[in-house]
Amino acid sequence: MSELHEHRTPVTLGGLAEDDPHLQPAAKNPGQVERVIALTFVLGTVLIAGFGACYWVNAAPWTLGATMGGGLFFLGVGLVAWGKYLMPKGPFVEDRHSLANSQVDRDAFAAAIVERGGGVIKRRKMLGGLLGGGLGIFGVVAIFPLLRSLGPLPKGTLFHTDWRSGSYAVDQSGRRVQVGDLAVGSIMTVFPEGTQDTDRGQAVDQTVLIRLSNQNFTTQKGRETWAPLGYVAYSKVCTHLGCPVGLYEQQLQLLVCPCHQSMFDVTNGAIPNFGPAPRPLPQLPLYIDGQGFIRAQSDYHVPVGPGFWERS
């Protein structure tokens, strides 16, 4: 039998005897550690098998996670412990060679680029220029029609909403709002008729309609006719970052944005009196028509929502 191994003899531990302390496990009591690791492997295997069973019978989600997670965890702990306590403890060392090459090699590399490559281009300047021009045009083309077609240009989109002169204010379900629909001190979200089901209507045209008691309402200059019978309407899009200003503090008569806590005084032109919003919520001019429907006199006079460069 022994002659079978004659040519390639394994195991001469280059400089290390088999009983060298570097090759011994780190654990002082390897037998005990081995039993503990065996236990974790058994537990892990059982739990992984349990995961299969839970999946098979479509058990509750937490049992799936508990069995798979526990199984992986025990297998992992056992494997780490095996590596840490039972494998050769070392430490072993290896040299760190400098990655840098000799100056000659570096010069040769640089020369190949600068002289060989550069020389070729210098000799044929026109070709280089033409190729460069072609690639440059490609870059422009890539940005202009290709990237450009991702979306429309803003143009005036951000400056107006779908509120028009005479637009009926409707609620979420599309019902026209009438005088008497709102009790004093309460609010509702309204849209210009026809947009209540559209994304744009929801995102841009959303407006808070509030019925205030007239006594403490401060009318802004030039808005004397905008709030008939205490009905006042403000854009619901926060002027900070565009969240819907969805909370109404009835006692203080403040509209509050839940995102960053800007607060707008509804009795005074929705001027912000707290938080990061820089501008009042735009006010929608309202009128009440002969049948008692609440309608818009016009679109908002200023862009709604957060600030942007072109906004004056």
Added chain:
Amino acid sequence: MSSDVVETKRMKKQALGPYGPVGKALGELDDRLGVAKGGRSFLDKIFPDHWSFMLGEIALYSFVVLLVTGVFLSLYYIPSQAIVTYHGSYLPLDGARVTQAYASSVDLSFAVRAGLLMRQMHHWACDIFVGAIVVHMARVFFTGAFRKPRELNWTIGTTLLTLAIVNGFLGYSLPDDLVSGTGIRIAYSIVLSIPLVGTYLGFLAFGGNFPGTTVIPRFYIMHILIVPGIIIALVTFHLILLVRQKHTQFPGEGRTEENVVGSPMFPVFMAKTTGFLFIVGGVTALLGAFAQVNPIWQFGPYDAARISYAVQPDWYMGFLDGALRIFPAWSFHSFGYTIPFEVTIPAVIFPGLVFGLAYAWPALERFVTKDHAMHNLLDRPSNRPRRTAAGVAVLAALGMMFIASSTDVMANFFHLPLNSVLWAMRILVLLSPFVAYPITYKICQELQATKGGGKRKTANIVTRTEEGEYVATPAPVYVDDRHDELPATEVPKFITASPPAPEDDDGVRTIDR
């Protein structure tokens, strides 16, 4: 006959050589690819042992969990903003008009076997991924592992953090629920706030004014293909650089700038790191099983006109949200144009500065210290008090901003006026770096001055002799403090280079009968 069979088996075995089928297979592979030498030196590669070197592994393995669970989710999720009427297995939403994205997210949570677990694991793994990157980065920063020759890897790492945050945000947006939709709205407004080109960028990215119909499909392709593709490429490059440049190590006995001391790649490091992969996967699965995260069915579908209280993003967006909350309402209007500084400064310029500082740090430090040498040995943070203090100062300010993202919750919880909480956070954010810097600096100095810093001091045993003389003798060192590591040795060569086996000239095997 039977002896013939035995002989043949033995001969076959012999023909395979002493390493059996594995050796044979490796031989075939080496014939074609020449892997023996490189493979051998890869298996012998030394990895230094220190608990803090495991932080990057957490990031790597949580990314593995993200990939696996993400593939699962992508099989059931439908990236469409088309409106459908929900008739799925979550009855409270029955009849609601929702987007297909939302409906499929709810259904994959309830109707798909293990779907909820996979969704929660994916979300948890993402939170862990970003967290592990941050902590790993802090380790690299405070120990000076980013210094020459590893600046490029620091740059890659910073890019990976940015991409991880971006992809986290994109993925968080995909279910199209009320909370994530509000996050998209805020992101859109932040893009709008960029001077000059903001509106154009916003319209191109979203295919028009918010919300448009292309957000979800576009975010989806970014989230599952483009960004992860870049992340995989950069992670690969990150690890190749790590292998090529070899890992840094802490100074210690036998450890020099010119060597690496630790355990070999195979089998010791491989066992530990594979075990660690299982542990990370296991912990994520346990979190997915027992810790509910992002219950989108409770938030409801996104509707631009609705919102709920206490809207908070995932934790890694917290510092941005906090900055947006506490920044004053300073909008700039002039010459017919607006710069919404109340958004641009906290949400564009500030994060730009923080990440810019991270990218620039290795060069900045080289410039200040004039240190252009190679560094393979790590610093103790206390030995570099200025760097450590600067890092702690930045982390303190970011931490305060993170806390500031819950001003409303804190005001509610502590029954304080929101205004007081807001002002307190403004002051804390501005003050914290200036408090953190000197304190950290002083602690570092004190630690440097302490002999054997970080180790327990041994007591002196004072004895009184017969003559009344007092003698102090140092007590023996604590067992755990004793340095009982062996001097490092080379990885044993299990194969010695031996002369090539003489081959039979005629190729005829004689079978011994």
